[in-house]
Amino acid sequence: MSSLSATLNLLRPSLAPPPPSLRFCDVRNSASSYCTSRRLALFHLGSALPQSQLLVAKASELLRGERNTLEAAPVANLAQAGTAITKENALEWVKNDKRRMLHVVYRVGDLNKTIKFYTECLGMKLLRRRDIPEEQYSNAFLGYGPEDSNFVVELTYNYGVDKYNIGTGFGHFGIDVEDVSKSVELIKAKGGKVTREPGPAKGGSTIIAFVEDPDGYTFELLERGPSPEPLCQVMLRVGDLDRAIKFYKKAFGMELLRKRDYPEYKYTYALMGYGPEDKNPVLELTYNYGITDYDKGNGYAQIAIGTDDVYKSAEAIKLYGGKIVLEPGPLPGINTKITACLDPDGWKSVFVDNVDFMKELE
Incomplete structure (x- = not known):
């Protein structure tokens, strides 16, 4: 078992074998094999299990030796990177970090x-x-x-799992289109399900x-002009x-673009994001009066965000109330540096080193 697989097992509540999309290729495989499955931890960290299971930190005593070894590595990485930052300079660094939303990851049947x-x-x-097939999963971007x-979207199919619980916390994805009515007509002609006919938004024009979609994920079609980022929104519900x-302003460095x-x-x-909403994807956070908690289900997984320094990103997240669920450091075998965290409502994000990400795409 690779050290990454062991790490992921420590996040599970039992000694059962890791689910398909959490297993890494055998270390005997070639570098090209690693490239084939390079997103197993990067964007599949959490793509096969309900979020509640992934966040259980209690591991078996039989893995105690491995856990001690694994937990020492991030400490060494942090010490080597020298990332100690305070609230006084963390906010400025986060704002100057070159960040953008890379992927949104979820499971399909x-x-x-x-x-x-x-x-x-x-x-x-x-x-x-x-x-x-050796990992029992497929995915598509x-x-x-x-x-x-x-x-972009990253879809994950785990062999033998044909249905997921989307829950009540996930809202929708947003897509800019030039003509909503024509888009709806096409979707109907193809057998798609329309849950809200074209018309003005509530309280707007x-x-x-x-x-x-076939799995029940909702897409909002918004009639706008041509956009460089037609996949424009991810909407999540929050309790506060x-x-x-x-x-998201302080730990993620996002701007508050609109609040209504x-x-x-x-x-x-x-609406929160890294630039104007007509040119960049945004995170839409919705609060429904009187509701402070939601069922997150096991369908939606996470958003991946690029950063210049995963170590400093992790430190800033800790300073501003986030929870690190994967300490920053390079992934075994591919050396891409990542860290994973939860926001105060329990929504997960993965930060990915910008340089490493571009190298992977090559």
Whole structure:
């Protein structure tokens, strides 16, 4: 078992073998084999299990020796990187860090069916696809432009699992289209499910519609002009909007682009991102009056964000109330540096070293 697999096992509540998409290739495989499965930890950290299981830190006593060894490594990495920062300079560093949203990762029950829907109905392009039978999973990357410059989706299919619980916390993905009505007509013609017919948004003038993909994930279609980032939103529900805004501003370095309250509909939302919403994907955080906790299900996994320094990113996250669930450091075999964290509501994000990420795409 590789050290990465052991690390991931420590996050599980039992000694059962790790699920398909959490296993790393055998260390005897060639470098090209590592490239084939290079996202196993990077973006599949959490792509096969319910989030509640992944966050259980209690490991078996039989793994105590391995755990002690594994836990020592991040400490050494942090010491070597010299990343001790204080609140006084963390905020400035975070704002100056070169960050962008890279991927959003979630699980689907039929990869072929979902790819067909995304390409034929939503106009996405299939960028890459992998089938790893020895690891019992397949995945695909789809979007409206190349991964080195665009925000894309990463779909994971775990062999034998055809249904996931999306939960009540995940909201929707947003897509900019030039004509919502025409898009809806196409989706209907292809057998897609429309859950909200085209019309003005509540309290606004933007024409929108809602559709569901084959797994029940909701997509909001927004009628706007041509956009460099048509995949424009990920909406998540939170229990304390002011707390969430503060966290994403300080720990993630995002800007508060918009905040609107709709008392007649009993909700408030905020758009957070790394630049203007007409040119960049945004995180839409929604607070529904009186609801402080949500079922996150086991379908949605995480967002991946690029950073110049995963060590400093982890330290800043700790300073501002986040929880590190994977200490920063290089992944075994591929040396890509990552760290994973939870926000105050329990939503997970993975930070990925920018230079390492670009090398992987090569």
